[in-house]
Amino acid sequence: MSQLTPIQRCMKHLFTCIIFLMVASILRAQDPDLLSLLGSEEETTEYTVSSFKTNHVINLHSLENTPAGILDFKIAHRFGFLSGGFYDLFGLDQASMRMGFDYGVTPRLSVGVGRSTYEKTYDGYFKFKLLRQSTGKKNMPLTASFLATTALSTLKWSDPARDNLFASRLNYTFQMILGRKFSEALTLQLSPTLVHRNLVATAAEKNDVLALGAGGRFKLGRRVSLNLEYIYVLPDQLAPEYRNSLSVGFDIETGGHVFQLHLTNSTSMIEKGFVAETTGDPLKGNLHFGFNLSRVFTLVRPKE
Amino acid sequence: MSSYPVANPSVDGLNIFFDHFNLSISDWGMRMPLYYQIFQSMHYFRFLTWVVLVAGFSLSLQAQNYGTRAGKITFYSDTPLEKIEAKNESASAVLNAATGDLQFSVQIKGFQFAKATMQEHFNENYMESGQFPNATFKGKVVNMSAVNLAKDGTYPVVVKGTMTMHGVSKPIETKGQLAVAAGVVTATSTFFVTAEDYQIKIPAVVREKIAKTIQVKVNCALKKM
Numbered sequence: 454m455s456q457l458t459p460i461q462r463c464m465k466h467l468f469t470c471i472i473f474l475m476v477a478s479i480l481r482a483q484d485p486d487l488l489s490l491l492g493s494e495e496e497t498t499e500y501t502v503s504s505f506k507t508n509h510v511i512n513l514h515s516l517e518n519t520p521a522g523i524l525d526f527k528i529a530h531r532f533g534f535l536s537g538g539f540y541d542l543f544g545l546d547q548a549s550m551r552m553g554f555d556y557g558v559t560p561r562l563s564v565g566v567g568r569s570t571y572e573k574t575y576d577g578y579f580k581f582k583l584l585r586q587s588t589g590k591k592n593m594p595l596t597a598s599f600l601a602t603t604a605l606s607t608l609k610w611s612d613p614a615r616d617n618l619f620a621s622r623l624n625y626t627f628q629m630i631l632g633r634k635f636s637e638a639l640t641l642q643l644s645p646t647l648v649h650r651n652l653v654a655t656a657a658e659k660n661d662v663l664a665l666g667a668g669g670r671f672k673l674g675r676r677v678s679l680n681l682e683y684i685y686v687l688p689d690q691l692a693p694e695y696r697n698s699l700s701v702g703f704d705i706e707t708g709g710h711v712f713q714l715h716l717t718n719s720t721s722m723i724e725k726g727f728v729a730e731t732t733g734d735p736l737k738g739n740l741h742f743g744f745n746l747s748r749v750f751t752l753v754r755p756k757e
Numbered sequence: 758m759s760s761y762p763v764a765n766p767s768v769d770g771l772n773i774f775f776d777h778f779n780l781s782i783s784d785w786g787m788r789m790p791l792y793y794q795i796f797q798s799m800h801y802f803r804f805l806t807w808v809v810l811v812a813g814f815s816l817s818l819q820a821q822n823y824g825t826r827a828g829k830i831t832f833y834s835d836t837p838l839e840k841i842e843a844k845n846e847s848a849s850a851v852l853n854a855a856t857g858d859l860q861f862s863v864q865i866k867g868f869q870f871a872k873a874t875m876q877e878h879f880n881e882n883y884m885e886s887g888q889f890p891n892a893t894f895k896g897k898v899v900n901m902s903a904v905n906l907a908k909d910g911t912y913p914v915v916v917k918g919t920m921t922m923h924g925v926s927k928p929i930e931t932k933g934q935l936a937v938a939a940g941v942v943t944a945t946s947t948f949f950v951t952a953e954d955y956q957i958k959i960p961a962v963v964r965e966k967i968a969k970t971i972q973v974k975v976n977c978a979l980k981k982m
Contacts, residue, residue, distance in 0.1 A: 465801070469805070472805055472808050472809060475809070486860075487822065487851035487858055487859075487860045488849055488851055488860050490822055490982060491824050491851060491982070494826065499866070503877055503880070520873035521873070675882045676882055707962055707963075708878075751871070751873070754872075755869070755871065755873075
């Protein structure tokens with residue numbers, strides 16, 4: 454057996470290594486991840502959905518809009534104060550109610566009308582999503598919505614002999630809704646608000662009221678969530694008997710309905726009412742048990 | 758003394774390789790082609806050659822993949838109370854022509870429903886697509902040898918593999934069809950899936966609205982990759 458020269462041995466080993474690598478790579482390819490051969494997908498923008506189960510937190514408008522082509526029938530009900538005691542069945546004997554329809558014109562724009570029994574008020578609003586939270590190609594950390602509402606109170610004048618102006622019945626609210634879905638379980642939002650009332654009860658009250666609302670939802674299960682809401686009114690704007698609005702409740706979703714069951718110290722269900730006219734003191738039991746009911750109907754199906 | 762060179766199996770082959778450029782025609786006539794000479798003499802060289810040939814051949818077979826990113830997958834649930842239908846037109850699919858390996862991947866959020874709330878419930882409450890964003894199938898066309906993708910025609914196939922959905926993997930076997938026309942392989946199949954098998958919980962309130970088994974239709978036009 455003649456010896457190989459060092460160069461010949463080196464060549465032999467090099468050749469062996471190359472062949473071995475080739476064979477190994479082919480053998481490994483026997484159980485392939487074929488889908489990776491398609492290459493990486495071009496990045497798309499994924500818009501965040503389902504931040505809240507419906508377009509209200511409790512009283513506050515949430516950062517969700519009514520989807521395009523969908524009509525949302527809303528009934529909001531507030532019973533009397535719990536402090537009424539057993540005689541009033543803890544408020545069940547009294548009721549304040551709002552009925553409304555919300556409609557999604559486009560994915561960004563939704564409009565709505567409604568009527569409340571509180572001061573026999575008709576209201577209408579539009580809500581426009583300026584920024585949508587998204588990940589992927591376009592990265593947007595939060596959703597920003599603009600809400601503008603008009604409320605018209607239709608109570609008979611308390612003193613018909615006076616010079617009563619129609620404009621006195623009107624109230625306007627402007628609100629920015631800034632929120633983010635942090636995870637499947639947690640969404641938080643801030644709602645800086647301006648309420649403008651054409652006529653106020655006394656000179657001590659301001660016509661323009663600035664407030665900051667905060668709301669959040671904690672998802673407890675696939676169909677149940679806990680919602681919290683607090684509206685802080687900046688000082689020196691309202692008469693002393695008016696308080697900040699505080700609400701806590703559960704959202705329960707079944708099929709086409711969302712039920713919101715909650716406790717709140719605000720009697721009115723429209724912005725002008727629950728921001729600037731809340732009188733209930735939670736510590737004295739002046740809380741309303743109430744519910745919001747939401748039923749969606751698909752009016753316009755998306756194009757195929 | 759012999760007057761012609763006797764090849765030494767272990768050394769002379771390599772020597773010839775190195776002396777290639779100094780080779781000269783001798784009295785014994787035309788030397789055999791160089792490579793064949795080395796091949797004859799070196800056992801080791803012979804072994805390596807066969808390995809390279811086999812590897813190269815199988816490598817060339819590996820390269821025949823057909824795929825798409827625009828596959829269509831629809832599903833349909835029919836009950837007297839409700840009809841549920843959804844369509845996804847961006848499914849990924851790859852078929853290996855040689856081995857018959859077949860893989861699909863579809864994004865759950867990509868299923869489009871006629872009703873927006875139905876789509877929301879599908880993702881949030883049933884498929885939990887935040888946690889399980891994709892459904893995948895990894896399997897094989899069992900009778901791939903009966904299929905000739907080079908020739909136009911329709912080939913009935915049997916596909917066997919594992920379906921992973923909602924975090925649960927289950928073996929499935931189904932019939933399908935590969936239709937070849939103008940270099941495009943259209944893979945179609947209709948099969949049934951039971952939601953319960955994949956731990957998709959349907960509450961009692963809506964149980965009558967969702968069929969126990971859901972019909973899934975696959976239609977993917979695969980092009981050579």
